[in-house]
Structures are given as C-alpha cells and as structure tokens.
Amino acid sequence: MRSSLLKSTSELLRRSRGYSSSANPERKVAILGAAGGIGQPLSLLMKLNPLVSSLSLYDIAGTVGVAADVSHINTPALVKGFMGDDQLGEALEGSDVVIIPAGVPRKPGMTRDDLFNINAGIVKALSTAIAKHCPNALVNMISNPVNSTVPIAAEVFKKAGTYDEKKLFGVTTLDVVRAKTFYAGKAGVPVKDVNVPVVGGHAGITILPLFSQATPASNSLSQEDIVALTKRTQDGGTEVVEAKAGKGSATLSMAYAGAVFADACLKGLNGVPDIVECSFVQSTVTELPFFASKVRLGKNGVEEVFGLGELSDFEKKGLENLKGELKASIEKGIKFAHGN
Numbered sequence: 001m002r003s004s005l006l007k008s009t010s011e012l013l014r015r016s017r018g019y020s021s022s023a024n025p026e027r028k029v030a031i032l033g034a035a036g037g038i039g040q041p042l043s044l045l046m047k048l049n050p051l052v053s054s055l056s057l058y059d060i061a062g063t064v065g066v067a068a069d070v071s072h073i074n075t076p077a078l079v080k081g082f083m084g085d086d087q088l089g090e091a092l093e094g095s096d097v098v099i100i101p102a103g104v105p106r107k108p109g110m111t112r113d114d115l116f117n118i119n120a121g122i123v124k125a126l127s128t129a130i131a132k133h134c135p136n137a138l139v140n141m142i143s144n145p146v147n148s149t150v151p152i153a154a155e156v157f158k159k160a161g162t163y164d165e166k167k168l169f170g171v172t173t174l175d176v177v178r179a180k181t182f183y184a185g186k187a188g189v190p191v192k193d194v195n196v197p198v199v200g201g202h203a204g205i206t207i208l209p210l211f212s213q214a215t216p217a218s219n220s221l222s223q224e225d226i227v228a229l230t231k232r233t234q235d236g237g238t239e240v241v242e243a244k245a246g247k248g249s250a251t252l253s254m255a256y257a258g259a260v261f262a263d264a265c266l267k268g269l270n271g272v273p274d275i276v277e278c279s280f281v282q283s284t285v286t287e288l289p290f291f292a293s294k295v296r297l298g299k300n301g302v303e304e305v306f307g308l309g310e311l312s313d314f315e316k317k318g319l320e321n322l323k324g325e326l327k328a329s330i331e332k333g334i335k336f337a338h339g340n
C-alpha cells in the first residue's frame with residue numbers, strides 16, 4: 001500500500017515535470033560531433049534523459065567506442081554509433097532533434113570568428129545532410145561561431161526547400177547558465193531560484209545579459225556590480241579557454257547547457273506547456289534577421305519569440321553596441337552559404 005502510494009506520487013511528480021513515462025512518444029536525438037569534448041558528456045546526459053528513446057551518435061571518428069560505452073547505461077534510450085559520410089544518412093534518418101557540436105574549438109588568443117574558416121564548411125555539409133535525411137527535425141546549433149553558423153544552416157535549408165524558421169536554434173543556453181551562476185554568487189541568492197534572460201548573439205559584446213530583469217531581484221547590487229557581471233558573462237567562454245591553456249574551450253558546462261536546451265525542445269515537441277528558453281533564432285525583435293531572446297517551445301519548435309521587455313539605460317546602450325558586429329557575422333554566414 002505504502003509502496004504503491006510512493007510509486008504513484010513519483011509518477012505524478014514525473015508528469016508534472018514533463019517526464020510522464022506512459023504519455024511520451026518515441027523520440028530520436030542525433031548528436032553530430034558526438035566523440036568530441038562536448039559530444040561525449042552530451043551523449044551521456046542525453047542517454048540519461050527519459051524523453052529520449054533512440055540516441056544516434058555521429059562523428060568522423062571515435063563513435064564506436066563512445067556508443068559502446070554509453071550504451072551500457074541502464075536507461076531506456078537505444079544507442080547507436082555512426083562514423084563517416086557513408087553513415088551520416090542513417091544516423092540522421094527519423095531524428096526529432098539534431099544537436100550539432102561538430103567543429104574546432106578556440107585556443108587562447110582566438111575569437112569565435114577565427115573558427116569560421118573550418119567550422120562553416122562542416123556546418124554547411126551537415127546541414128545539407130539534415131535537409132536530405134531529417135528535414136523536419138529541430139536543429140540545435142552549438143558549433144561556433146553561432147552568430148554565423150545558424151545563418152549558414154538557414155541558407156542551406158532554404159536552398160533545399162526545407163527551411164522552417166521555427167526549427168532552427170542557435171544554442172545560447174551556456175550564456176544563461178553563466179549569467180545565473182555569476183548573478184547568484186554576487187547577489188547571494190540560491191542559484192536554483194535564479195532566472196536571467198540573455199539576448200543578442202553568442203560572441204563577446206553580442207552576448208547581452210539582462211540583469212535588470214533577473215529574478216529574484218536584488219537591491220544589493222551596485223551599477224559597478226552589474227557592469228562587472230555583464231563583462232564576466234560576455235567573457236565567460238574566454239575565461240574557460242584561457243584556463244584550459246590550449247586544450248580547448250568549455251565542454252562540460254556546454255554539455256550541461258546543451259542537454260538543458262535539448263530537453264526543453266523535447267518537452268515542447270511532446271506538448272508540455274510553458275517551456276521558455278533563450279535561443280538565437282530568426283527574429284523580428286530588432287532589425288536583425290537573427291537574434292537571441294526568450295522563445296516559447298512547442299509541438300512545432302518555436303511557438304513564440306518574446307520581445308526584450310523593459311531595458312535599463314546600460315542594456316539599451318549594450319543593445320545598440322552589439323548590432324554592428326552581430327549584423328556582420330550574420331551576413332558573413334549568409335554570404336558563405338551562397339558562395340561555396
């Protein structure tokens with residue numbers, strides 16, 4: 001009696017969090033770049049996600065071992081590894097969500113844009129395969145420079161006639177994760193209660209955390225604190241790149257952030273209401289064609305792109321300052337997609 005009560009209570013809890021075991025449809029998630037620094041821990045986290053029934057791990061090398069390893073974990077998702085161009089189609093076939101952490105990471109002294117020459121080609125080729133093999137999947141773009149790789153994917157999908165602006169996302173969740181952590185530390189509030197929208201893009205000054213909208217609100221932070229928190233959030237990636245001293249960029253925190261965002265996409269697809277995350281999407285919030293802001297996720301991907309709300313004078317200035325760089329990065333991606 002007591003154990004059946006406990007069972008039904010835990011099922012109720014799972015349902016209220018969007019993890020109902022009986023009601024969820026089968027969902028296939030593919031990770032492209034699954035053997036990399038982000039790809040491996042992200043594969044682990046997606047294997048632990050109860051909404052995933054099939055997990056497809058693709059890379060140009062190393063996926064046999066990663067898939068064998070992850071597949072031994074006693075959770076429901078069936079894991080398969082795929083390697084090389086010949087197996088990319090099968091890896092993608094039937095995917096509901098495709099997560100892309102494929103490509104090279106930064107070393108100290110580099111900007112994300114310095115990765116463009118290598119990663120643009122990788123993203124273009126993978127997007128071409130997605131258009132062919134799973135044109136209806138939600139695409140979570142992690143590969144940098146996100147401000148350019150998302151427009152590249154959009155152009156590839158347009159050319160293939162499969163573009164749906166509701167289904168393409170630049171993953172900016174790590175900026176939100178960082179803003180929450182740094183804000184909680186400075187304001188002295190429990191990190192689990194904190195929310196901070198981060199808008200704009202995903203590189204340097206294009207990352208604009210809106211601490212004026214942070215909750216719980218804090219009266220203890222000075223303007224200097226806000227300026228310092230903003231700068232630390234904008235430089236969060238560089239902080240990790242420098243600390244790793246040539247051994248790459250954020251992988252573990254990114255895998256966490258990628259798993260949070262993919263989970264939100266799956267919940268949206270499954271009809272869980274009120275799933276809201278920040279993401280770099282096609283947008284009319286500003287004059288720029290792509291922009292990160294809060295979006296509501298639903299059965300078709302993006303259900304609603306939220307506006308920016310009220311901004312402080314400091315944030316208004318930050319918004320104007322980021323537009324030039326973000327516009328140039330978007331245009332660079334579009335030009336590349338057409339030119340090559």
Ligand SMILES: NC(=O)c1ccc[n+]([C@@H]2O[C@H](COP(=O)([O-])OP(=O)(O)OC[C@H]3O[C@@H](n4cnc5c(N)ncnc54)[C@H](O)[C@@H]3O)[C@@H](O)[C@H]2O)c1
Nearest residue numbers: 033035036037038059060101102103104105142143144254
């Ligand atoms: N959006 C973000 O917030 C964010 C955060 C951290 C890192 N990143 C970016 O994610 C990317 C990956 O970072 P990492 O640290 O995992 O790098 P990594 O070098 O450790 O791993 C990249 C993986 O991609 C694979 N790969 C290369 N070409 C491929 C292709 N054509 N198809 C499939 N896989 C391919 C490599 O074999 C490798 O396993 C980088 O571009 C990095 O800048 C983005």
Ligand SMILES: O=C(O)C[C@H](O)C(=O)O
Nearest residue numbers: 106144236237238249250
């Ligand atoms: O900083 C990087 O190059 C990786 C990533 O974009 C990050 O924000 O950590």
